Amino acid sequence: MAGQEQQHQRRRVVVLFSLPFQGHLNPMLKLASLLHTRGLGVTVLHTDFNAPDPARHPAGLAFVPIHETLPGEATSPDSNILTKLLALNAACDAPFRHALASLLRARHRDDDDVACAVVDGQCFAAMRAAGELGVPVLALRTDSAAAFRKMLAIPRLRDAGYIPIKGNKKEKLDEPMPEFEPLRVRDLIRVEGSDTDEICSFVASVADAVRATVSGIVLNTFEAVEASELSKLQSELSLPAFAVGPLHLLSSSSSQAPAEAEQSVHEPDRGCLPWLDDGHPPRSVIYVSLGSLACVDRVVFDEMAWGLARSGVPFLWVVRPGSITGVGEDDGEAPPPLPEGFEEETRGRGRVVKWAPQREVLAHASIGAFWTHCGWNSTLESVCEGVPMLVQPCFGDQMVTARYVTHEWGVGMEVGEVIERGRVAEAVAKMMVGEDGALMKERARHLKMEASAATGSAMDGLVRHILSL
Template structure:
């Protein structure tokens, strides 16, 4: 579809409308450039979905400012390790005093692909400022101040998340069969969790695209083993870049009664399980929001892009997470896992996460939740646009 012309795409919609009901609204990813002109051609309103956290959108919007101030791009690759990225910036509204290291990585422009992504992002953001509605997978009580800042540049900004909770609370369960999965889930892990004590398991999952090198894999392995805590670890076949995943036999033997390894799982069911006390995550927005909405504190190991911003907000603004150094070491992994599950900081973060969980549940509950109300605003606004 991405390679089709606007006329071809319009034809697809026209044919679909003769078989089913006519197209009355277009909901598209924020970065799909043809969404707005297509909606205009069809004569229907459009809503654009920003799939990351709202904080990352504010940071993307500051790319020009960072470049004009000479803070980016990096002058030399050594700036990645010489402390330059520790510089704190204080001109981003609602995200005060964020270090450069937590700005989405593309603006560093060390490689040709990064420069392309900067220009692509800047053009998309300027283009989409003309949109009549931007929707976000978040809820007002979590990011109210950031949403207010975004509303200064975009019109009709609506938080309608967490989307998975909104779905669970309000959507017909018979539609469950149409869901798609990136990987085949292994349900046996839920039975394994049933055998564990409450809040005793650290869940480890670095998402669907993050990769690591063999040394990092080994450090995570031995860090988990040294913590002596129970763990459920999702290890994709392609988790190690350019190589197959080979876990040390000694690690497998040492942790056979403490850990469980699976290739994929039903993350919502895992995070909502009473035995799960923490989440070691790459900090993608879906994982971050799901962890918050189930009251599970995190250990963050961000990889690139918005994951860095999500990590900073989780650790410093919402105070529901600890960060692990990118140059991961087993002693640090062990220390943070123990602290998260059993330490005083872990207890405080769990309290904060539980408070946000309650707010997420309230936001997605019919009829008075903030996200439910925002979704109705979206529907009513689009209906009025259609009538006009």
């Protein structure tokens, strides 16, 4: 009995490892803080690139760099997301393995017990490495349950002839996807500049690592929006799936997980908040941001700008460095130039910033809609504030999420497949002052109430699962 009591008194430690992108780091760090508040020891392994600042997180979290060497394609704004993911997996494999092995030896000396590793769900190399070192593995997905399920199905859908490949007729893109309503063929996860074989190879690597090493899937989502997809995912993988989100809401309610502890690619321009306060009626401003990774070409950027100008709607627009393909890379801190005459045309009605405190912006009473790339974190933040969305997905899982926003939850509409200033102006006006926009705002308000009702019970279930490993 005494030996059992001593064993129970040993501290259980969770090791976490995220890919070094803002949309991956923030959910992982919020999860780390929440696990810490529930009594678990937490060690965050991280890359030197985009390394988190320990001072912005609870004192009980340990941060350990893996000291990787990244090739240029892993960080270049001009490389597509699949190229980045493959390069990061290759570059982080050995450094992660070495750091985790060293940590295991140190923890053994300290009489601590590493319960498991929570690894970014796109980092198949780290999942395999942890499993080979004998550490139980949980995969944290930073996309939706729907997007992850569709991703895993890509090889099967390709074999069935549904994946767009060279020679496919364009009209096939609008065919519905059996078993995956409300998706069409065009909504499947895709990456411009990568062919089907490359995408399927990456998916196979992720799927193989999950099935070989993972004992559970952790998702930043909640039952009210994805109950059906979560059930199907658990059945298809024969693994428990823990819907622990919305993580940013749960972490904000924790005194040891400050809301300001965000990993950001740029310092937010907080001057946009008093600007929103100044003379803007409730729900009158559209907030525009395509996130921290998505890029558009110069033609699309200019059409977005002049569409905003023609709409007559007040706007807050995030134009970050590197947001236009191949423009502004000589100075990594400089955003790309706006079209000539745009600032004069919109003076007094719009504000352009390099980066914004997005959660505070979306919570502001003057914000009436969010023009978004449908990254999953941005989508959740919009849902949780009851803000309807104008969707412009750019790559990967964003296509799936955009379709769910518009056709499953009914809280958004498309900017348009072709970004053209006249269509943009019409879509913005329709969302902000039209009848359809009013209906979407009401549905968004109800979805906000469901998100606010998330209790954290799934997080308790996750902790019990970790302690059982």
